[in-house]
Amino acid sequence: MESDGLMTLLRATILVATCAVLAGxxxxxxxxxxxxxxxxxxxxxxxxxxxxxxxxxxxxxxxVGF
Structure with a gap:
């Protein structure tokens, strides 16, 4: 159960970083x-x-929020 939260946080971090790079x-x-x-x-x-x-x-x- 705890690893699901960690994977969600990891995906969120990667998505935010990707969007920031593309926007910048x-x-x-x-x-x-x-x-x-x-x-x-x-x-x-x-x-x-x-x-x-x-x-x-x-x-x-x-x-974009999640």
């Missing part, structure tokens, strides 16, 4: 400044991990 490459102009949000909480049903990454350019924002 600036293939079509100046690089975008990515944003990141991560949290760990404890509730009545156990602990949970949440993370997300996003970017904004002009009026368009993209944020």
């Amino acid at each position: 490459c600036g293939a079509d102009g100046e690089p975008l400044q990515p944003t990141m949000n991560a949290s760990v909480g404890v509730g009545s049903s156990g602990t949970y991990v949440a993370a997300g990454v996003g970017a904004t350019r002009g009026p368009i924002s993209l944020f």
